[in-house]
Amino acid sequence: MxxxxxxxxxxxxxxxxxxxxxxxxxxxxxxxxxxxxxxxxxxxxxxxxxxxxxxxxxxxxxxxxxxxxxxxxxxxxxxxxxxxxxxxxxxxxxxxxxxxxxxxxxxxxxxxxxxxxxxxxxxxxxxxxxxxxxxxxxxxxxxxxxxxxxxxxxxxxxxxxxxxxxxxxxxxxxxxxxxxxxxxxxxxxxxxxxxxxxxxxxxxxxxxxxxxxxxxxxxxxxxxxxxxxxxxxNLPALKDILSIGIPASFAQLSMSVAIFILNSFATRAGGQLGVAVFTSAWRVINLGTIPMIGASTAVTSVVGAAYGARDAKKLETAHLFAIRFGFFLGLCIMTLILLFAKQIAFIFTYSQRGQIIFKDLVDALMVLSLFLPGTPFGMFTSAMFQGIGHGGKSLAITIFRTIVMQVFFCWLLVNVFQVGLSGVWWGIVIGNLTNAVVAFTWSRFVIKDLKVQFQNLG
Known part of the structure; x- marks a missing residue:
């Protein structure tokens, strides 16, 4: 066709x-x-x-x-x-x-x-x-x-x-x-x-x-x-695909590494039960990120087409609109988790033995739900970088969030300030919000440079 x-x-x-x-x-x-x-x-x-x-x-x-x-x-x-x-x-x-x-x-x-x-x-x-x-x-x-x-x-x-x-x-x-x-x-x-x-x-x-x-x-x-x-x-096509694809693969791997490290913090702060709380709460948060992951694939496609057309205004519109859309989704899902945290926690703790982690799981859900509104700023910026072929920048955003910021703040709160298990949840949230600010700021500079670049070409 x-x-x-x-x-x-x-x-x-x-x-x-x-x-x-x-x-x-x-x-x-x-x-x-x-x-x-x-x-x-x-x-x-x-x-x-x-x-x-x-x-x-x-x-x-x-x-x-x-x-x-x-x-x-x-x-x-x-x-x-x-x-x-x-x-x-x-x-x-x-x-x-x-x-x-x-x-x-x-x-x-x-x-x-x-x-x-x-x-x-x-x-x-x-x-x-x-x-x-x-x-x-x-x-x-x-x-x-x-x-x-x-x-x-x-x-x-x-x-x-x-x-x-x-x-x-x-x-x-x-x-x-x-x-x-x-x-x-x-x-x-x-x-x-x-x-x-x-x-x-x-x-x-x-x-x-x-x-x-x-x-x-x-x-x-x-x-x-x-x-x-x-x-x-086609060697040029192969080079273009791999320049974006290889960093994207490493980004996927970095998230697995980060979960492994965060599990170790949960173990240190709360023992084996701490891992059970983290695993259960994180499944709920991951479920909440599904709409954003779906939207991020759209960002890559739409931004890619705008970049190919050398239309910086359209590229910027797509990126900012996606972030507003994702932020609204994040707020809605966060609100639902906050309202029904006890009911959600009960699903994972209905057995007599499971009740021992009920309160900790409710606390984890309440804090980790704050993770969701900030997620689109980093996730969609990473998708935008992929759309314009800047795979290295996309990988940097992911690593900065998962392995640098989240791990750093978890280490700080659990090992230095000895906050306990809640330090893991706040470390993840603070790390994600820090990344959101850095990623969004970086995206504005990149888009500004693209506007100048496209104007010079035009």
Whole structure:
């Protein structure tokens, strides 16, 4: 398809309308995906704590693998939207083809290396006996199909890059909903246990992956023309994708590292129960950030198109509107958590043993809810930097928030002032707010420089 699609027209039109129209489908898709993750845990929990622990052991490894796909996806999303803004469809086509080739090669490398390393890695993480075997049963199935997850992730990013957020939503949501229903069938009806959970996950991901494949290569109904016959690596496109994608992958990894460090502070301040409080409260806060994560993908696409068109005013409008939109969302979610903190805490502490952490969990939710209104300033600025191809700046914003500011203030309050467990919550909030001020200030200087740069070019 060579004519402009509705998605492309959206990217090239009013940035405020584009942010809303692109954000809502991705917010919906990520909410459905979160429901699947919750349902998956519930179904597996029926097999016993060993099965739940086994999948929990594999989860961070799988997230590291997917961080590579996420990085490539962010890179190709930004590059495609930039080229569309430039009205250079041929270069956008080349970027999409290069990203698909890159993900095929990377999937092969990761599949072979992860299959060889999975057992010693799980042992290193502390998996033993039944938990180790169950984790291997699950992971050895998933790892053979890394290509499915990586292609789905990057294909989804290509759709977002050309402004087709609705089909991106369909691919994610259909697979996630299917998985919710397949889990009990494979786990309990077919009596496959954790292997059944793995098969259900693969089949569901494959359905979403096939939809993307069908749109790209069979129906050919996307704006971009993706034909891999006689394909040759486009080095400029590869360089552009990796310059954004590699920092984005490291940003994903830095967040995992930060959670590990924050867990250690929670342990120091409150023992094992402190970790239980942090884990439970942070799940709620992460749920609250889902709408913003969905909106951030829209920011990258819309800003990328504005940058490609050398339209600094449109770029600035998109960035500021997104922040106002995200700030309003954050205030609303924060208010809901503050109003219903006790009810939310009860969900995690309904057992007799769980009641021991009820008060601490309520306190944690009350403080950590303040994290949400400040999040868009850093998150959307990071997405804006990705959209204009400044991957290093995006990585710097993420590391400054997660590993520098949050860790520093947690250390200060827990180790120096010895505030206790509440010091962890206030450290996270103060670190995030500090980052919000720095990130937003930095964004204003960058946009100001872009205005001057574009005026000189014009």
């Amino acid at each position: 060579s004519q402009k699609t509705k998605g492309v027209e959206l990217l090239l039109g009013d940035p405020r309308r584009a942010i809303i129209k692109l954000a809502i489908p991705m917010m919906t898709a990520m909410f459905v995906q979160t429901l699947y993750n919750l349902a998956d845990g519930i179904w597996v929990a029926g097999l016993g704590p060993e099965a739940l622990a086994a999948i929990g052991m594999f989860f961070p490894i799988f997230m590291i693998i997917l961080s590579f796909a996420a990085g490539i996806g962010i890179g190709v999303n930004a590059v495609i939207s930039q080229k569309i803004g430039m009205k250079d469809k041929n270069s956008a086509d080349e970027a999409a083809k290069t990203a698909i080739f890159l993900v095929l090669v990377l999937s092969l490398i990761l599949t072979i290396s992860s299959l060889l390393l999975i057992k010693p890695t799980l042992r290193l993480m502390g998996a033993r006996d039944d938990v180790l075997q169950l984790s291997l049963d699950y992971s050895n199935i998933i790892l053979y199909f890394i290509i499915v997850f990586m292609f789905g992730n990057v294909g989804n990013a290509i759709l977002r890059g050309e402004g087709d957020a609705k089909r991106a939503m369909y691919a994610i949501s259909i697979g996630s909903i299917l998985n919710i229903f397949l889990d009990p069938v494979f786990i309990y009806t077919f009596k496959l246990g954790v292997k059944g959970a793995a098969y259900a996950t693969i089949i569901s991901a494959a359905v979403g992956c096939f939809l993307i494949f069908y749109w790209f290569f069979i129906k050919k109904s996307t704006y971009l023309s993706i034909d891999l016959r006689n394909f040759r690596i």
